[in-house]
Amino acid sequence: MKIDYSLVTRRTFLNTLFGGWVIALLSGSVYALSKFAFPTLGKEPDFVVLKAGDFLNIPINSVKPFAWGGKLGLFFKKDNGSTTALKGICTHMECNVTYKPEDKKFYCACHKGWFDQNGKNIEGPPPKPLEFFDVKVENEKLIIARKGFKVELPKA
Amino acid sequence: MPERGLRLSCRRLKDWVEERYDVEAIRKLATHKLVPVHQYEIWYYTGGIAMFLFILQFITGMVLSFYYIPHFEWAHKSIIEIVTKLNMGWFFRSIHHWGAQLAITVLFIHLFSTLLLKSYRKPREVTWVTGFMLLGISIFFGLSGYLLLWDERAFAAVRVATGGAGNLPFIGGFIKAFLRGGIDVTGDTLTRFYAFHVAILPIVSLLIIGVHVLLVQVHGMSVPLSLEKKPQKTIPFFPNLFYKDLIVWLVVLGIMVTLATFLPPEIGKRADPLAPAPENIKPEWYFLFLFQTLKLFPGEILGLNGETIAIILITCGILFFFLIPFFDRKSSRGEPSPVFTWIGIMYTLYFAVMTVIGFIT
Amino acid sequence: MKRFISTLGFIISSAATALAEEKIEVFPSVSYDQYTIYQNLAIFWIAIIGLIVIIRMKLREIERIQKMGIDKAEKDIPLLD
Numbered sequence: 001m002k003i004d005y006s007l008v009t010r011r012t013f014l015n016t017l018f019g020g021w022v023i024a025l026l027s028g029s030v031y032a033l034s035k036f037a038f039p040t041l042g043k044e045p046d047f048v049v050l051k052a053g054d055f056l057n058i059p060i061n062s063v064k065p066f067a068w069g070g071k072l073g074l075f076f077k078k079d080n081g082s083t084t085a086l087k088g089i090c091t092h093m094e095c096n097v098t099y100k101p102e103d104k105k106f107y108c109a110c111h112k113g114w115f116d117q118n119g120k121n122i123e124g125p126p127p128k129p130l131e132f133f134d135v136k137v138e139n140e141k142l143i144i145a146r147k148g149f150k151v152e153l154p155k156a
Numbered sequence: 157m158p159e160r161g162l163r164l165s166c167r168r169l170k171d172w173v174e175e176r177y178d179v180e181a182i183r184k185l186a187t188h189k190l191v192p193v194h195q196y197e198i199w200y201y202t203g204g205i206a207m208f209l210f211i212l213q214f215i216t217g218m219v220l221s222f223y224y225i226p227h228f229e230w231a232h233k234s235i236i237e238i239v240t241k242l243n244m245g246w247f248f249r250s251i252h253h254w255g256a257q258l259a260i261t262v263l264f265i266h267l268f269s270t271l272l273l274k275s276y277r278k279p280r281e282v283t284w285v286t287g288f289m290l291l292g293i294s295i296f297f298g299l300s301g302y303l304l305l306w307d308e309r310a311f312a313a314v315r316v317a318t319g320g321a322g323n324l325p326f327i328g329g330f331i332k333a334f335l336r337g338g339i340d341v342t343g344d345t346l347t348r349f350y351a352f353h354v355a356i357l358p359i360v361s362l363l364i365i366g367v368h369v370l371l372v373q374v375h376g377m378s379v380p381l382s383l384e385k386k387p388q389k390t391i392p393f394f395p396n397l398f399y400k401d402l403i404v405w406l407v408v409l410g411i412m413v414t415l416a417t418f419l420p421p422e423i424g425k426r427a428d429p430l431a432p433a434p435e436n437i438k439p440e441w442y443f444l445f446l447f448q449t450l451k452l453f454p455g456e457i458l459g460l461n462g463e464t465i466a467i468i469l470i471t472c473g474i475l476f477f478f479l480i481p482f483f484d485r486k487s488s489r490g491e492p493s494p495v496f497t498w499i500g501i502m503y504t505l506y507f508a509v510m511t512v513i514g515f516i517t
Numbered sequence: 518m519k520r521f522i523s524t525l526g527f528i529i530s531s532a533a534t535a536l537a538e539e540k541i542e543v544f545p546s547v548s549y550d551q552y553t554i555y556q557n558l559a560i561f562w563i564a565i566i567g568l569i570v571i572i573r574m575k576l577r578e579i580e581r582i583q584k585m586g587i588d589k590a591e592k593d594i595p596l597l598d
Binding site for chain 1: 215219222223242243244245247248
Binding site for chain 2: 543562565569576579580
């Protein structure tokens, strides 16, 4: 079907084509720039592998820090001798917590928050309990993993 | 239809602005700018290209500064991190490198074309002076940025460049200490050059570019003496030249991206202040003409230090160049000035030939 | 003969040490990434050339209008108040 008059003016056609193309080019460039400007590094790991010998022999009722990605992890030996590990980051504003052996509690100095031995938030502003990890010992390796994550080490 | 909605919102946006601001005055200003058309008009584009490249340098520089660490212990490593670990890090560093090379090249083209076309003559003397200052700033941008890599070549090159500046009579020692932040090139130099490169030079250059561009708007585009008296054909800047500028800038962008992709710059070994200078050390290409000139002078002339004499002569040459609008009286009066045409040609040829010789040897 | 062997030995050992030094890769070495990069470069050039063509079309149109002289605002045109 041939129509007698054009549906758009020359001006509209050209301006739309120009504008659309410019937007496409600009957004492509901005996308590339943002991929660079926004970092993807610094994600938390799914598990870490440590030397068992360094951690298993700490005194009871104490903690030993380890690196969980860029954050603080705490290897914890309770007063009954059982071992576990947790993320030493307060659930309120992400400050590092510390263990007070006399009180058998974890303490966050930023806003005076308290957690008990099982990580439950008992006093102060923290809204959620501390995050605990799964601990496994394999040969001479101490494997600390996110809860529920299946760690498969390569047969070295 | 969504198109009608878009057009209505554009209309509404235009109304919102026009109800508050005197858009008519700006529109008048924009449409009244006329650009002469003649056989030399191609040189009019050089300034705009330089500005476009500078804007790109600012953008890529800003994102790179998110990740660069300006401490001599980690500078080199941080660049390796950028290039090997970050998304498209190699690309943006490469663009920043090539953007700098192209910008300085275009600046020299802009410099020599305005020199030979005598655009510096009355009433545009201050435009020339600010432009020359911008050239100095841009070269310092290049030098300071070059050191930030903190590899062997950059380290040695900056040592030579600041040492050369130190040979100026009287003020030389002071300038050398100021640039280096001490007696020798050290981590302090790196921090100082970083401060220049990301804070001091950007602000100063933006101010001077503002003055320079404003003056160009005030005076309009200069027409060569030989064509001045003839009737001028002009075209409006907006929209005609605006779109032509855009086309040229897009081509420049394409060239820069292609160069960045196929020829990413290398990263040399980390600088060691105690190691001997690497073989065949050469400064960046825009310094080559200076160093070739220094090589021409013998160690001693009539009992005086040859290098000091060379530096004095070079300084005089550059000062004369800087003040050429005030020396060229004839062109200020609108008369042909063949002496200064020849001086301009000689400066251009000297720069070109010396740079090429410096390259080959 | 001795000199020849010693110079040859020197050349080989200096070449070996030069290669042993780690060359920092300033361009991705994985061929998959390399093909992606060249492909994107081609797309980028197509986009740029496309935009230049569109701008040329716009310029032609503007020049055509200007030749006709209809782009200047008419003087004394009655305003709708």
